[in-house]
Amino acid sequence: DVKVTQSSRYLVKRTGEKVFLECVQDMDHENMFWYRQDPGLGLRLIYFSYDVKMKEKGDIPEGYSVSREKKERFSLILESASTNQTSMYLCASIISGGGVYGQPQHFGDGTRLSIL
Amino acid sequence: KNEVEQSPQNLTAQEGEFITINCSYSVGISALHWLQQHPGGGIVSLFMLSSGKKKHGRLIATINIQEKHSSLHITASHPRDSAVYICAVRPSGAQKLVFGQGTRLTINP
Numbered sequence: 001d002v003k004v005t006q007s008s009r010y011l012v013k014r015t016g017e018k019v020f021l022e023c024v025q026d027m028d029h030e031n032m033f034w035y036r037q038d039p040g041l042g043l044r045l046i047y048f049s050y051d052v053k054m055k056e057k058g059d060i061p062e063g064y065s066v067s068r069e070k071k072e073r074f075s076l077i078l079e080s081a082s083t084n085q086t087s088m089y090l091c092a093s094i095i096s097g098g099g100v101y102g103q104p105q106h107f108g109d110g111t112r113l114s115i116l
Numbered sequence: 117k118n119e120v121e122q123s124p125q126n127l128t129a130q131e132g133e134f135i136t137i138n139c140s141y142s143v144g145i146s147a148l149h150w151l152q153q154h155p156g157g158g159i160v161s162l163f164m165l166s167s168g169k170k171k172h173g174r175l176i177a178t179i180n181i182q183e184k185h186s187s188l189h190i191t192a193s194h195p196r197d198s199a200v201y202i203c204a205v206r207p208s209g210a211q212k213l214v215f216g217q218g219t220r221l222t223i224n225p
Contacts, residue, residue, distance in 0.1 A: 031211060042217040043202065050211060058212065090159065104149060104161035105213060 003027070006091050006108040014116055019078040021111050023091030031094045032074035033058075033105070034066065036087040043090065049074055081115045088112050119143050122203050122216035130224055135190040137219045139203030142184065149213065150177050150188050151202040159202070162188070193223045 007022035025032065033048040035058075045058030049068040063085060067075040074093075078085055091108040120141045129135060139148070150162045163170050163177040165186065170177050174193075179186040190197055203216040 033212065040217065043204075043215040045212055048212055092159075104164050106161070107151075107159035109158040 004091055004093055004106050004108040006089075006111050008111050009109060010112050010114075012114045012116060013078075013081050015081060015083060017078075017081050017115075019081050019113070019115075021076040021078075021089055021091075021113070023074045023076070023093075023108055024072050025074075025093040025106070026072065027093070027095070027106075028071065029093040029095050029106075030071070032068065033092045033094075034064075034074065034076045035090045035092065036060070037090060037110075038087050046076065083115050086113060086115045118217070119207075119214050120203055120205055120216040122201075122219050124219060125217065126220045126222075128222045128224065129193055131194055133193050133223075135193050135197070135221065135223075137188045137201050137203075137221070139186045139188070139216055140184060141186075141203075141205045141214075143205065143214070144208040145181075145184075145205040146208050146210075147206045148179055148186050149204040149206075150186075151204060153200040153202060153218070155199075162201075190221075195223045195225050198222050 004025045013019050031050050034046045035043045037043050044060050046064050047058050047066040049055045052068055052071050055066050065077045089111045092105045094105045123138045148165050151159050152162050153159045165179040174191045176189040200218045200220050202218045204213040206213055
């Protein structure tokens with residue numbers, strides 16, 4: 001079974017801090033995604049990566065950066081956290097071509113981040 | 117207008133009722149997903165459809181590609197079915213999913 005693990009379930013940080021959210025998957029998936037989820041707005045894509053050291057901006061990349069140094073790990077970075085980045089953050093992964101061959105995305109359990 | 121629209125946004129029903137959640141989309145797709153998210157955040161993939169109908173236990177998902185519409189049905193609903201149900205589509209040729217806003221389902225005993 002695919003396992004997508006996010007390093008923290010709950011995280012509280014202060015405005016201006018640099019925040020790292022880590023995501024690890026154990027199925028050798030090429031594609032990894034970071035979403036945020038807010039009430040009334042649903043899931044929105046922040047960044048995704050389709051290979052090591054490759055990254056693509058999603059729909060709301062402002063204020064975020066990502067790092068993919070190893071295939072199994074995809075990190076989301078808030079360079080200088082702000083209160084409007086308080087949200088639920090979800091990581092997901094899928095095998096390359098999964099959308100064509102009918103594989104589902106696999107999600108982590110989420111990190112609920114509060115910026116005070 | 118969102119590319120993926122779900123209805124209703126909120127649904128409250130009594131235990132045992134038959135539940136239908138609808139999803140309409142406006143782009144060509146290679147697949148449609150129904151996801152379930154329980155309180156606490158974790159998301160589980162229920163179904164992935166590209167045509168026809170799939171059934172798993174009390175859950176049934178259908179899709180009509182021509183009409184760009186999908187439905188998720190729950191028979192004999194139970195309080196443990198209470199969750200947010202999310203429709204997501206993969207546009208043709210795209211790597212990423214486009215999500216509906218979700219339907220919050222509450223089943224009362």
